[in-house]
Amino acid sequence: MKNLLIASLALALSTGVALAQELPQKDSKWFTDAQAKIQEMVARQPITKRAKNVILFTADGNGVGTNYAVRLFSGQQAGLLGSEYVQPQETFPNLALVKTYTTNGQTPDSAPTASAMNTGVKSKNTMINVDETIAVNDCANMAGHELKTFAELASEAGKSVGVISTARLTHATPAGVYAKTVNRNWEDNTGLPEDCTNQTDIASQLINQMKAGVIDIAMGGGRRHFIPTDFTDGEGKTGKRTDGHNLVEEAQAAGVQFAWGDEDFAKLKLDGSPVLGLFESSHMKYEYDRAGEPSLAEMTEATIKALQNNENGYYISIEAGRVDHANHDGNLHRVLTDGKAFADAIALADELTDDEDTLIIVTADHEHAIAFNGYCGRGSPITGLCYDIDDAGVKHTNEPKKGKDGKAYTVAGYLNGAGSVLKEDQQWTGSRPELTNEQAMDPDYLQQALIPMSSETHSGEDVAVMAKGPWAHLFDGVIEQNYIFHVMNYAVNAK
Amino acid sequence: MNRRQFVLGALGCPAIATASVLAFADDTTKLRDLYNKDLSFSDYALEREGQRVSISGFMAPPLKAETKFFVLTNRPLAVCPFCETEAEWPDDILAIYSKRIIEVISFNTRIVSRGRLELGTYTDPETRFVSRVRLVDAVYERA
Numbered sequence: 271m272k273n274l275l276i277a278s279l280a281l282a283l284s285t286g287v288a289l290a291q292e293l294p295q296k297d298s299k300w301f302t303d304a305q306a307k308i309q310e311m312v313a314r315q316p317i318t319k320r321a322k323n324v325i326l327f328t329a330d331g332n333g334v335g336t337n338y339a340v341r342l343f344s345g346q347q348a349g350l351l352g353s354e355y356v357q358p359q360e361t362f363p364n365l366a367l368v369k370t371y372t373t374n375g376q377t378p379d380s381a382p383t384a385s386a387m388n389t390g391v392k393s394k395n396t397m398i399n400v401d402e403t404i405a406v407n408d409c410a411n412m413a414g415h416e417l418k419t420f421a422e423l424a425s426e427a428g429k430s431v432g433v434i435s436t437a438r439l440t441h442a443t444p445a446g447v448y449a450k451t452v453n454r455n456w457e458d459n460t461g462l463p464e465d466c467t468n469q470t471d472i473a474s475q476l477i478n479q480m481k482a483g484v485i486d487i488a489m490g491g492g493r494r495h496f497i498p499t500d501f502t503d504g505e506g507k508t509g510k511r512t513d514g515h516n517l518v519e520e521a522q523a524a525g526v527q528f529a530w531g532d533e534d535f536a537k538l539k540l541d542g543s544p545v546l547g548l549f550e551s552s553h554m555k556y557e558y559d560r561a562g563e564p565s566l567a568e569m570t571e572a573t574i575k576a577l578q579n580n581e582n583g584y585y586i587s588i589e590a591g592r593v594d595h596a597n598h599d600g601n602l603h604r605v606l607t608d609g610k611a612f613a614d615a616i617a618l619a620d621e622l623t624d625d626e627d628t629l630i631i632v633t634a635d636h637e638h639a640i641a642f643n644g645y646c647g648r649g650s651p652i653t654g655l656c657y658d659i660d661d662a663g664v665k666h667t668n669e670p671k672k673g674k675d676g677k678a679y680t681v682a683g684y685l686n687g688a689g690s691v692l693k694e695d696q697q698w699t700g701s702r703p704e705l706t707n708e709q710a711m712d713p714d715y716l717q718q719a720l721i722p723m724s725s726e727t728h729s730g731e732d733v734a735v736m737a738k739g740p741w742a743h744l745f746d747g748v749i750e751q752n753y754i755f756h757v758m759n760y761a762v763n764a765k
Numbered sequence: 766m767n768r769r770q771f772v773l774g775a776l777g778c779p780a781i782a783t784a785s786v787l788a789f790a791d792d793t794t795k796l797r798d799l800y801n802k803d804l805s806f807s808d809y810a811l812e813r814e815g816q817r818v819s820i821s822g823f824m825a826p827p828l829k830a831e832t833k834f835f836v837l838t839n840r841p842l843a844v845c846p847f848c849e850t851e852a853e854w855p856d857d858i859l860a861i862y863s864k865r866i867i868e869v870i871s872f873n874t875r876i877v878s879r880g881r882l883e884l885g886t887y888t889d890p891e892t893r894f895v896s897r898v899r900l901v902d903a904v905y906e907r908a
Contacts, residue, residue, distance in 0.1 A: 552853065559802065561802045561803045561804075562803060598843055599840065599841075599843045600841075600843060601840060687843065688841040688842075688843040688872070688873050689841075689873070690873065693871040693873065693874055694871045695869065695870055695871045695874065696871075714795075714797065714839055714840045716840065716841060716873070724842075724843055724844045724872070725843040725844055726843070
């Protein structure tokens with residue numbers, strides 16, 4: 271009986287006869303869209319050629335919840351109700367949930383998470399590309415415990431390597447591409463203990479890797495960690511280095527092109543020759559505040575165009591580094607505008623590359639303590655108030671939902687952080703203020719939070735990984751974060 | 766009504782008592798309105814140089830106790846332990862030189878500060894703090 275059922279099912283699908291013909295709902299767009307999706311999925315074929323290129327997109331702090339908020343924001347900006355919007359990475363065929371815990375952190379930070387993706391193993395919080403047996407700050411014992419990185423493997427295979435971030439280039443996620451350190455905070459020589467000889471500071475390691483030909487293009491912020499305290503840069507800011515080294519000048523002397531603003535960025539020769547872009551003294555600006563420096567999409571385009579000159583291909587790590595920072599600030603508006611800029615960079619990379627030879631992976635390193643309220647009607651502005659559901663229609667009723675305290679509340683909030691309603695100068699008491707939609711949607715507004723903290727925290731919950739291209743189908747189910755390295759490594763070595 | 770208003774009112778100066786409240790309400794603007802996107806001073810700032818203005822923002826945790834100086838920020842200054850190893854000032858801040866020793870208000874409680882607007886780079890001789898824009902002879906209260 272079972273075999274007969276399976277046979278008739280197969281026949282029905284293969285002849286394209288919809289099972290829907292008996293169903294009253296068969297003409298609903300929901301139904302027909304889903305039927306089309308079924309056909310697309312049944313016809314889908316994995317790409318099993320060798321990957322020539324790998325692009326790893328990471329939006330720091332952009333877990334499933336944060337990504338959801340970016341989706342709604344982008345949809346609402348486009349004039350839609352929000353939920354129905356599809357971000358570019360959400361069209362990718364392959365998806366897995368990623369477990370982001372580290373060897374000692376139920377809640378991770380960006381250092382071991384970047385390490386996991388770049389080396390294939392998990393390690394401790396605060397450390398970058400050093401194995402889990404070594405303690406934080408233990409420079410003395412780190413020799414022999416450094417991990418080999420995907421960038422090093424790619425470079426040995428003749429590929430070019432690029433690293434891009436809107437955070438400082440010496441910050442954890444970009445540093446995970448090229449550095450090995452027992453403390454992620456050793457961004458310049460001032461952090462390094464005097465007796466530490468087994469490693470140099472992170473900025474020095476980047477320049478050394480560029481001179482060694484492992485890293486070809488590096489673009490981001492963090493200029494102050496490359497220049498001395500007595501040197502004033504083009505934006506009138508001094509550096510942090512106290513060892514007398516101006517790493518920018520040293521890089522230029524070694525033949526690396528240097529850019530620090532959008533004017534010289536536009537003049538870069540994008541022929542695959544080495545480029546160092548340091549566009550801010552510290553982190554680059556939030557997308558909402560950006561002026562005078564390239565966007566993530568512009569840096570992505572420049573790097574792809576430069577490195578596609580290498581017939582052996584490339585590995586590029588591209589980070590939207592400040593979705594995380596805006597979450598730490600409790601300022602959802604800047605989270606979302608940076609998240610949208612991340613999606614724009616992905617769309618552009620997809621356009622510039624070929625699915626048949628380029629594996630594109632989109633993920634986050636960890637999530638934040640962000641949460642969402644209900645019961646909101648469609649079109650409730652994601653940074654604004656939760657409006658009531660219209661029992662007779664589609665869009666919300668324009669009536670804000672109220673808590674038991676009689677006050678309106680926003681769709682999104684945080685469990686902790688600077689938006690806490692409990693204030694130190696009121697002996698950690700407080701109550702929710704009256705709130706208008708106009709106040710909540712102000713770009714500088716901090717959504718309400720509960721536990722008072724000077725900075726909102728990460729969370730340990732799963733993030734998503736979305737992928738397309740050769741061997742992207744190896745992403746499925748619920749995976750450990752370090753598995754991401756293994757997919758990249760398998761894809762570039764496949765026969 | 767704050768204590769000063771009550772005392773002034775009791776002394777028979779109700780006009781002064783109420784005037785200070787009205788003054789804060791009329792022309793208060795947000796700190797961000799002093800800057801353009803490229804961090805040059807806005808027309809609003811340039812037109813009011815040397816005048817008393819009323820600016821709304823947040824008091825960053827003071828650098829030391831018993832001081833007449835604090836920094837006003839546009840958004841509450843969240844100090845992220847992973848992002849910075851030391852407190853980092855945003856580019857768009859306002860240095861406040863208060864008339865009196867300051868009483869600390871939580872970094873995430875909105876305040877309004879009124880003082881004379883000074884534009885231009887200045888290095889505080891005592892703290893070496895460098896500011897591009899300041900309110901001097903300033904007073905402040907919760908918004």
